[in-house]
Amino acid sequence: MVLKLEDIRLSFDGFCVLDNLSLHVKAGEFVCLLGPSGCGKTSTLRVCAGLESPLSGRVMLGDKIVTDGTKVLPPEKRHIGFLFQDFALFPHLNIFQNVAFGLKGYSKPETERRVLEVLKQVRMDKYAHALPHTLSGGQQQRVALARALAPKPGIMLLDEPFSGLDSGLRADIRDETLHVLKSTNVAAVMVTHDPEEAMFMADRIVLMKGGSIIQDGAPHELYTNPIDHFAASFFGEINIIKGVIKESTAQTILGSVPVSGFNEGEIVDVLIRPENVIVRPRNDVDQHFHTTKIEAARYLGRDSLLHLCVEDETGACTHLHARIDSQLKPIVDQNIVATMDPARAFVFRAC
């Protein structure tokens, strides 16, 4: 393991911010800390960096203990690379000097070789003599990445590094950052509150809430096998409908889902992603399906969003969202049949 956090407890003014948090990161692994604002992502990163003293717990970098309770090795002695939202380049130093700044104990020729090597890696070697203010935001972020990587850190810590960039540039820079980090095989821990960004970047996502880790796994595990309502709904909009347990299935207005561990007759929540609501035109043999109408259809580019009204036996309408291929042309008011793939639905105790 490159990084180990064990049972970290951190509080500010008596308010618990990290509650016995443990996290292990392997060599070359890209881990994203994901969660809503205030859940403790940045605090976790700051504990890794040595910028916070936890009440208890331990941090190890490789086999070295760098935080043991309140004994904290300072950040500059940890051999860690940092990349933050504000690039924090020194305005009076040119790009070469900015990157060379963190290289301690290198001879002059070694410094020159290493600086040009990392600038080349981020495609900024042509700008070695430029001053930071003459570069675009994306170029400055690439220089900041080169500066962080120059001393060959054991691990990189990234705190929302792309959030200051506009959306087109952000996509390019995060793609490039991922490839550069992967090519150097450095382990990385990145904070983000954007689930799409986490899925794009991460080998592993650590989902946090209220100072604790809720779920930890590969992006597809969190998306396809969420542990609870919060984890399921964090990765985008989700339909929540009621189900009744009958003979080991949750029976819903969109069909039944096989389950175990619930009591007969129990009311449960069934969570269905809009892309898992399947619609087709109603025909004569469909009497046993609930009456469903398309109330509105919105073209979103790659897919279309349908607002559906599914009527139950009493005529009450359940409003659901479905995402379908935008090539299909839905007709508003059309009578349809709505079902789902039960293997992609999530059943939880009603809350």
Ligand SMILES: Nc1ncnc2c1ncn2[C@@H]1O[C@H](COP(=O)(O)OP(=O)(O)OP(=O)(O)O)[C@@H](O)[C@H]1O
């Ligand atoms: N220096 C501090 N003093 C007091 N409270 C703090 C301090 N730093 C963080 N907190 C509090 O700790 C909690 C966790 O903050 P943290 O910045 O780690 O959350 P976060 O998940 O990174 O949020 P965001 O996505 O908004 O940055 C918040 O309630 C925050 O107000």
